[in-house]
Amino acid sequence: MADWTDCLNFGISIAKQASEVGVMATNENAVKLKSSPADLVTETDQRVEKILISAIRNRYPQHRFIGEESVAAGEHLELTDSPTWIIDPIDGTVNFVHRFPFVAISIAFTVNRQTQFGIVYSCVEDKLFYAQRGGGAFLNGEPLHASGQQGDITRVTSHMCYITHDIMSRDDVALSTMTSNIRRLLQFPVHGVRALGTAAVDMCQVATGGADAYYHIGMHCWDIAASAIIVQEAGGVVMDTDGSEFDMMSRRVIAASSAAVADRIAQVIQAFPCCRDDEDNCGCGATGVN
Numbered sequence: 001m002a003d004w005t006d007c008l009n010f011g012i013s014i015a016k017q018a019s020e021v022g023v024m025a026t027n028e029n030a031v032k033l034k035s036s037p038a039d040l041v042t043e044t045d046q047r048v049e050k051i052l053i054s055a056i057r058n059r060y061p062q063h064r065f066i067g068e069e070s071v072a073a074g075e076h077l078e079l080t081d082s083p084t085w086i087i088d089p090i091d092g093t094v095n096f097v098h099r100f101p102f103v104a105i106s107i108a109f110t111v112n113r114q115t116q117f118g119i120v121y122s123c124v125e126d127k128l129f130y131a132q133r134g135g136g137a138f139l140n141g142e143p144l145h146a147s148g149q150q151g152d153i154t155r156v157t158s159h160m161c162y163i164t165h166d167i168m169s170r171d172d173v174a175l176s177t178m179t180s181n182i183r184r185l186l187q188f189p190v191h192g193v194r195a196l197g198t199a200a201v202d203m204c205q206v207a208t209g210g211a212d213a214y215y216h217i218g219m220h221c222w223d224i225a226a227s228a229i230i231v232q233e234a235g236g237v238v239m240d241t242d243g244s245e246f247d248m249m250s251r252r253v254i255a256a257s258s259a260a261v262a263d264r265i266a267q268v269i270q271a272f273p274c275c276r277d278d279e280d281n282c283g284c285g286a287t288g289v290n
C-alpha cells in the first residue's frame with residue numbers, strides 16, 4: 001500500500017505557512033457576497049488558495065485539486081481516482097471578516113476517491129488537527145479520542161453535546177427544516193448546542209471528545225472531507241444524515257462519538273433538497289441552498 005506521509009507532512013507545512021503569510025497577516029475588509037449573506041469571499045480566501053495550490057503543484061505536478069475558490073470561479077468539480085487535494089483556504093470566512101477567532105485551513109487528500117489524510121489548521125488558536133488513514137488522529141502531536149458517548153437516554157449521566165452550524169441558506173424550506181431539526185435534537189438529553197462558525201473545526205470537536213456529535217446539511221466537500229477522517233481516526237463515526245455511508249459529495253454529514261449517537265441523530269433529522277457537489281442541476285429541487 002502506498003505511503004502518503006510525505007504528502008501529509010508537506011500539507012502540514014504549507015498550511016502553516018499559508019496561515020502565517022495569508023490568513024494571519026491580513027486585516028480583510030474587501031468582502032464579496034456569494035450565494036447568501038452568510039456565504040462570503042475575500043481576496044484573502046483566493047490568495048491563500050493560490051498559495052496552497054501553487055506550492056503543492058510545484059512539488060507534485062501530477063496531482064489534481066478541488067479548491068473552494070477555484071470552483072467558485074467556474075472550475076469543474078470532479079473527484080477522480082488520481083491523487084487529489086481538496087482545499088478550503090479559509091473555513092469560516094464570516095468569522096474571518098468579523099475577527100471572530102475561529103478560522104481554519106482545511107486540506108483533505110484522496111487517492112482512488114478514498115481520503116488518505118486530513119489536515120485542519122485552526123489558525124488563530126494555533127491548533128493543528130490531522131489524521132492519516134489507519135494512523136490515528138492528532139492535535140498538535142497529541143492523540144485524539146472521541147468521547148465514546150453512547151447516548152443512552154435512560155442514563156441520568158447522559159450528557160450529549162451537539163454541535164451544529166449556523167444556517168448558510170436563507171431559503172425558507174432550509175431555514176424551517178434546520179430550526180426544527182435543532183428543536184427535535186434538544187428533546188434528547190443534551191447539555192448544549194454549539195456552533196463555532198467553521199464546519200472543519202466544529203467537526204474536529206467531536207474528535208477531541210469535547211462534543212459528542214455534529215451534523216449539517218449543505219456543507220461542501222472542502223468543508224468536511226478533512227475533518228471526517230480526523231473524526232474516524234479518533235474513534236468516532238461519520239455517516240450521511242439519512243443513516244447511509246458518508247459521502248463527501250452528498251453535502252450531508254453526521255459526525256458522532258459512536259454509531260449509537262449517529263443513528264439516533266439520523267432518525268430525527270429531516271433533510272431538505274440540496275444539490276450534490278459533483279452534479280450540476282441534479283434536479284433535486286433545491287432552491288437557494290448554497
Ligand SMILES: O=P(O)(O)OC(CO)CO
Nearest residue numbers: 090091092093197198199
Ligand atoms: O467559510 P466557508 O469556507 O465558506 O465555510 C463555511 C460553510 O460554508 C463555514 O464552514
Ligand SMILES: [Mg+2]
Nearest residue numbers: 088091092223
Ligand atoms: Mg468552508
Ligand SMILES: [Mg+2]
Nearest residue numbers: 088089090091
Ligand atoms: Mg472557505
